[in-house]
Ligand code: 5GP
């Protein structure tokens with residue numbers, strides 16, 4: 370997608386601090402971290418949010434989350450982590466390319482909002 374920030378990051382047109390990449394997903398550091406560890410997991414295929422996701426994209430997302438579950442130690446998340454995906458105005462989604470926030474590296478708030 371033209372003019373999509375995360376598509377540009379995926380293509381390498383905008384630099385990012387990558388922590389993992391394969392042919393289906395990229396995990397990189399959020400530029401404005403909201404926890405000691407704050408990564409963004411994006412699928413390489415562009416779609417705006419979970420409501421725009423096709424069945425086949427849902428299968429890819431599930432596979433990527435499964436891969437993430439095997440990488441928690443190397444990502445510094447062995448004590449736990451929180452996954453968040455914002456959709457729409459009420460959730461303050463600011464980038465219209467599905468992404469999963471991965472938060473951890475410290476004790477997080479008991480409140481989520
Ligand atoms: P949203 O608000 O859409 O759920 O999350 C978008 C996230 O993208 C925010 O946490 C924001 O800090 C992050 N972000 C925005 N622009 C950039 C950028 O250029 N590079 C990186 N690494 N993260 C970004």
Ligand code: ZN
Pocket residue numbers: 370373374375376377414415416465466
């Ligand atoms: Zn995109």
